[in-house]
Amino acid sequence: MQSMTQIRQAALTRYLTAKGLNSPQQEAVRTVLGPVSVLAGAGSGKTTAIVSRIAFMMRFGDAYYGEVPPCAPEDVRYLEQVADGSAEPDEQRLAELLGFAPVPGWRILAITFTNKAAAELKARLETMLGETAGDVWAATFHSACVRILRQHIDRLGYSGDFTIYDADDSQRVVADCLKDPALQERGRGYAMEKAFPPKAVAHEISRAKDRLLSPEDMLREADGDFRRGKIAQIYAAYQRRLKESNAVDFDDIIALTVRLFRENPDVLEKYQNRCRYLLVDEYQDTNPAQYELIRLLAEKHRNLCVVGDDDQSIYKFRGATIENILSFEEQFPDCKVIRLEQNYRSTKQILRAANSVIRNNLGRKDKTLWTDLAEGDKVKWYRAADQNDEARYVAEAVKKGVEAGGSYSDYAVLYRTHALSNTLERYLAQENIPYRIYGGLRFFDRKEIKDIIAYMCVVNNPYDILRFSRIINEPKRGIGTQTLANIQKISLDLGISPVEVLRTADSYPLLSRSANALRTAGAMFEELSDAASEQTLDDFYDTLLDVTGYTDMLQALGEEGEGRLENVRELKTSILSYINTAENEGEEPTLNGFLEEISLYTDQDRAD
Numbered sequence: 001m002q003s004m005t006q007i008r009q010a011a012l013t014r015y016l017t018a019k020g021l022n023s024p025q026q027e028a029v030r031t032v033l034g035p036v037s038v039l040a041g042a043g044s045g046k047t048t049a050i051v052s053r054i055a056f057m058m059r060f061g062d063a064y065y066g067e068v069p070p071c072a073p074e075d076v077r078y079l080e081q082v083a084d085g086s087a088e089p090d091e092q093r094l095a096e097l098l099g100f101a102p103v104p105g106w107r108i109l110a111i112t113f114t115n116k117a118a119a120e121l122k123a124r125l126e127t128m129l130g131e132t133a134g135d136v137w138a139a140t141f142h143s144a145c146v147r148i149l150r151q152h153i154d155r156l157g158y159s160g161d162f163t164i165y166d167a168d169d170s171q172r173v174v175a176d177c178l179k180d181p182a183l184q185e186r187g188r189g190y191a192m193e194k195a196f197p198p199k200a201v202a203h204e205i206s207r208a209k210d211r212l213l214s215p216e217d218m219l220r221e222a223d224g225d226f227r228r229g230k231i232a233q234i235y236a237a238y239q240r241r242l243k244e245s246n247a248v249d250f251d252d253i254i255a256l257t258v259r260l261f262r263e264n265p266d267v268l269e270k271y272q273n274r275c276r277y278l279l280v281d282e283y284q285d286t287n288p289a290q291y292e293l294i295r296l297l298a299e300k301h302r303n304l305c306v307v308g309d310d311d312q313s314i315y316k317f318r319g320a321t322i323e324n325i326l327s328f329e330e331q332f333p334d335c336k337v338i339r340l341e342q343n344y345r346s347t348k349q350i351l352r353a354a355n356s357v358i359r360n361n362l363g364r365k366d367k368t369l370w371t372d373l374a375e376g377d378k379v380k381w382y383r384a385a386d387q388n389d390e391a392r393y394v395a396e397a398v399k400k401g402v403e404a405g406g407s408y409s410d411y412a413v414l415y416r417t418h419a420l421s422n423t424l425e426r427y428l429a430q431e432n433i434p435y436r437i438y439g440g441l442r443f444f445d446r447k448e449i450k451d452i453i454a455y456m457c458v459v460n461n462p463y464d465i466l467r468f469s470r471i472i473n474e475p476k477r478g479i480g481t482q483t484l485a486n487i488q489k490i491s492l493d494l495g496i497s498p499v500e501v502l503r504t505a506d507s508y509p510l511l512s513r514s515a516n517a518l519r520t521a522g523a524m525f526e527e528l529s530d531a532a533s534e535q536t537l538d539d540f541y542d543t544l545l546d547v548t549g550y551t552d553m554l555q556a557l558g559e560e561g562e563g564r565l566e567n568v569r570e571l572k573t574s575i576l577s578y579i580n581t582a583e584n585e586g587e588e589p590t591l592n593g594f595l596e597e598i599s600l601y602t603d604q605d606r607a608d
Contacts, residue, residue: 004068007076008098010083012064016052018089025049028305028338029056030064032103032277035298035332036305037325041369042354043345046307050281051124053305054108054136057277058129059091061101068100105135109275109297112140113282115601134585137275141290142250143600145257149248150596152260152267161592163247163461164599167202168445170238170249173466174198174205177237183230196227196234205235209251210287210319212258215239244492246463254289261296272300283308283328287319295331304332310365311358326363343369347376387423395427408434444598448554448564449571453598455544459528460591462497472498475553478517486510487518499525524548537589538575574598 002010016026025045028038029052040046071079075097081087082094095102112118118138125133137144150160165173177183178192178201208218215236222228242248248256261268278298280286283306286294298304306328313322329335343351351369358364384390398411415421421437428435443449451474454467462468465488472487473479490508491498501508502522505515524547531543545551545568554561554568578597579589587593 002080004070004076007079007083008068009064011079011089011094012060012098014082014085015089015091015094016056019052021045021049021052022342024338024340024342025052027336028307028340029053030060031305031336031338032057032062033065033303035302035328035335037328037332037335037337038305038307038340039325039337039365039367040307040309040340041343041367042309042312043343044340044369045342045344046281046340047120047124049340050110050279050307051121051128054110054125054279055128057103057108058105058132058136059095059102060099061103063098063100066100068098071097103277105129105132106137107275108136108277108279109144110136110138110279111144111281111294112138113285115140115143117281118143140600141293142253143596145253145293146596146600148257148267148271149253149260152264153256155264155267156256156260157243158248159246161246161461163245163457163464163467164253164596165242165247165249165466166599167250168450169247169466170202170205171198173238173241174202174234176466177234177241180237183233183237196230201231201234204231205238206249206251207319208235209249209255210289212255212289212292241465244463245465246461247466251289254293258289258292258296261293268296269300272297276301277303277305279305279307281307284310284313284322284325285315285320286324287321288324291321291324302332309367311361311367326365339365339367341367341369343371344373346371347373349376349378353379387420388427391423391427394424395431395433398428398433399431402433443567443570444601446564446567448550448568452544452550452568452571453595455528455548455550456591456595458499458525459532459544460595462499462525462529463491465491465498468498471548472521475549477521479514479521483511483514483518532591537579537591537594538572540591541572541575 012030013026016029021029022045025048028036028049038046038049040049078087078093079097082089110118110121112121118140121138122133122136125136125138139147146164149158149162153160153162175193175198178196178198184192213221215232218235219229219232222232242252261271275297278294280294285308294304294306306325308325310322310325313320313325316322329337346354346369348371351371355368359368382390382393384393394413398408401410402408413424415424418437425435425437444453451471454470457464457467458471469484469488472484486508487498487501490496490501490510494501499522501511502518502525505511505518505522511518527547528540528544531540531547535543550568551565554565557564575594578594582589582593
């Protein structure tokens with residue numbers, strides 16, 4: 001005779017099987033408490049397991065392994081019938097009978113790497129759970145941390161309306177820092193920007209932040225190395241510039257959150273209790289700062305499930321460290337390791353080829369993907385003589401496939417860098433093959449879009465000197481380079497915003513020659529500030545285009561400006577989409593909220 005525990009577990013196994021989950025997926029779903037490492041091979045139903053795990057937690061809690069209250073005899077019979085297959089599993093009744101401390105959605109934090117992945121997770125949860133799915137905090141690392149910082153960053157000396165700088169902004173700030181006389185090397189006979197290219201320096205600073213190194217840490221680590229020591233000094237100046245502008249860069253978002261938690265135990269405890277159940281996707285791509293963030297959050301309750309695949313780690317160049325997933329069992333000796341090895345995407349031929357290559361990797365977690373799908377065609381390997389031969393082969397293969405009844409959309413070509421696309425494009429054009437390149441110039445990287453967003457940033461955060469400098473003379477307002485430098489100097493010396501300097505331009509002899517133009521610009525920003533507080537976000541956008549003269553400037557360019565004007569109009573579509581999403585989620589659409597949303601697009605999200 002089976003025990004009640006055996007009956008309960010058999011009924012839940014039947015329920016999960018009916019949901020289409022294989023045995024390892026089921027184990028990942030029903031193991032609710034403690035540390036869990038899910039090694040999910042490519043195409044192994046990882047997202048299905050993640051979504052099902054969250055739904056199971058919210059319906060059943062720890063019903064599989066925990067102690068469930070006794071059932072009435074008729075309920076026990078029902079569970080036996082579900083277990084032996086003579087009755088269909090009724091989700092609601094099973095939850096009522098077996099639900100053991102179901103987890104409230106707001107106790108769950110699910111971390112993904114892209115906004116697209118977070119949105120997909122939310123959508124699939126809503127299909128499973130209905131409205132209660134909205135209680136789950138599904139977010140990227142950066143969006144979760146921004147939400148925390150908006151509430152508590154004052155503890156670190158910033159204000160909650162801080163601006164988020166992207167990679168281009170960071171390089172511009174570094175370039176400005178290099179002009180600081182205090183950083184110049186007398187007698188060395190070189191230009192700082194040539195010896196320390198802003199892009200390279202910004203990359204070094206980014207990697208330091210990934211490792212949670214402060215400028216002081218970086219200087220100590222340099223240990224007398226001139227170049228590293230100088231970059232540490234630039235890093236310190238860079239951080240001062242950011243703070244003066246009440247701005248953070250993309251790497252600061254996580255690094256400052258870790259610092260906030262370390263320096264403020266009360267804030268850390270608040271989020272440890274709020275996020276008692278943590279789930280992290282793509283764990284193989286986490287960097288040291290992200291690891292420390294998760295470690296701090298999980299330290300108290302230890303209900304941490306990480307999902308990843310060391311075989312798919314491709315972001316080392318961005319600071320990701322595969323050691324986070326490889327050493328998870330050392331960090332959590334009591335963790336449960338679950339391998340998802342059944343592939344639902346590829347044929348046997350493809351998997352044999354992939355397995356034969358990947359098994360040669362050193363220091364990997366052993367796993368072998370398999371599938372029930374068809375044998376499939378053999379993988380073809382063409383060893384081209386050169387780049388032209390390779391491009392010719394690809395173009396001819398596509399052409400032959402389409403002539404045989406295929407479609408152009410059946411084909412995709414991957415290459416390592418965009419520089420390799422030129423030869424391929426030439427051969428595709430010769431064969432009249434239509435194509436589209438993904439990951440080219442992104443919408444939000446276009447000049448006119450950056451200009452308009454810069455205006456919005458300055459209205460939202462008047463201390464944002466970088467964005468202010470970008471648009472104060474765009475369109476032309478007769479404000480020269482020296483005048484702009486004087487505005488920045490006055491702003492920094494007096495601790496007031498550059499917008500405030502415009503409003504009080506008559507008070508400063510340094511600005512006397514441009515006082516009229518500056519007062520006009522100051523009045524413009526005052527009008528925009530009033531509009532932002534009084535109008536809806538979409539109406540404010542229309543006002544901004546009108547008051548700044550940006551639309552008039554593009555129209556004056558004639559045909560050349562028409563495409564740029566169309567992009568400016570398209571930006572309003574993004575605003576309307578944000579407004580609709582915010583209202584559907586019961587939130588008030590705000591300028592700050594919109595700027596935050598577009599700032600947090602990751603590289604993957606922003607593909608053209």
